[in-house]
Amino acid sequence: MKFIHIADMHFDIPFTTLSKNNLGNERRLEQRKIFGQIIDYIKKENIEYLFICGDLYEHEYIQQSTIEYINNLFMQIPNTNIYIVPGNHDPLIKNSYYNKFNWNKNVYIFTEQIQKITKDNIDIYGFGFNDFYSKEDKLEKLTIQNPEKINILLTHATLDATVAEEKNYNPISKAKLKSLNFDYIALGHIHKPSYKDEINQNIIYPGSPIGLGFDELGTHGMIKRRNIRK
Numbered sequence: 001m002k003f004i005h006i007a008d009m010h011f012d013i014p015f016t017t018l019s020k021n022n023l024g025n026e027r028r029l030e031q032r033k034i035f036g037q038i039i040d041y042i043k044k045e046n047i048e049y050l051f052i053c054g055d056l057y058e059h060e061y062i063q064q065s066t067i068e069y070i071n072n073l074f075m076q077i078p079n080t081n082i083y084i085v086p087g088n089h090d091p092l093i094k095n096s097y098y099n100k101f102n103w104n105k106n107v108y109i110f111t112e113q114i115q116k117i118t119k120d121n122i123d124i125y126g127f128g129f130n131d132f133y134s135k136e137d138k139l140e141k142l143t144i145q146n147p148e149k150i151n152i153l154l155t156h157a158t159l160d161a162t163v164a165e166e167k168n169y170n171p172i173s174k175a176k177l178k179s180l181n182f183d184y185i186a187l188g189h190i191h192k193p194s195y196k197d198e199i200n201q202n203i204i205y206p207g208s209p210i211g212l213g214f215d216e217l218g219t220h221g222m223i224k225r226r227n228i229r230k
Contacts, residue, residue, distance in 0.1 A: 001122060001150065003049035004042055005223040007188025008208040009035060010089060011057035011066050015212075027210075032069065034210045038222055039073045042080055047224075050080050053188030053206075054087020054128060054156025059096065067097045074104045081119065082107045085128035087156035087188055088169050092130045110154065114142055125182075126154035134170040144181060150228050153180070156188040159203070177203055183228050195223060 015027050042050060057066065074082055084107065086092040092099065098109045108117065112130035116123055123146055127138055144151050161171035169189060177185055185203040193207030206223040 001049065001228060002045065002047050002224070002226040003051060004038065004047050005051045005053065005186045005204060005206050005225070006038065006209055007053035007087075007156070007186075007206055008055045008191050008212075009052075009057065009210075010055055010208065010212055011035075011070065012061040012063055013058050013212060014061055031210055035070070036073060038209065039076055041224075042077050045224075047077075047080055049124075050077070050082045051152075051154050051186045052082065052084045053154055053186050054085050055089040055188060056084060056087075057090050057097070059090050059093070062090075062097065064097070064101075067101055071101070071104055071107075074107055078104075078106055080106060083110065083117070083124060083126060083154060084108070085110045085126045085154045085156055085188070086130070088129050088132050088134070090129075091132055092128060114138055116145065122150045122152065124152045124154065128156055129170070133168040135168060137172070138170075139172055139176050139180070142180060147181065151182050152228075153177075153182045153185045155186075158189055159187070174203060184225065186223075193219065193221070193223075 009031065011031060012028065086098055086109065092109065092111055110126035110128050112127055114125060114127045116125050125142065155170065157170040157172045158166045159172060159174045161167045183202060187203065187205050190205045191208040191212065194205040195201060204223055207220055209222055210220055211217060
């Protein structure tokens, strides 16, 4: 299998500190350019799965034209299965575009309940936010049903939260995650990439595809993986 894992795109973020001299608008155009390049890569490489792990857009500021732009790009990769878990900036609430927009048929949006999608020899589990905060520990309800298959988990979360504020954003234990024995755990929420912190790491933050502030300098992009096998 081949997949791309991204998170924290934050479409239509206001970029308040860049609002002077039209720099905010320029950065939003750069977001679109980066996202378009990701879709072009998926198309070129015939990527089977795209995992988007939360904060695809800013609920408070998102424009329907931006949603249409995103969905039009999804239409360009009809053979790619797109799985989205809502995050704390784009929760699956009543007036969310995840609810009220007619997304392309290759797009699947997870709810706040743990769900399992079966594709060939792969089981994909996922759960997201249905509010701007999520404090419930859902890992106690999560078990792998078919351990002989490739098992992947998608969510938007804070690992081993120690600061009180971060405990509002789906705080989960890294040790507990490891004990579940998933082959790959795709996370979102932290904008700095984390994929080389330990040997054989399979609990991954891809970071944001583009820096969203002066405190987010350094490497940004996406995670691409292939040939996860039992």
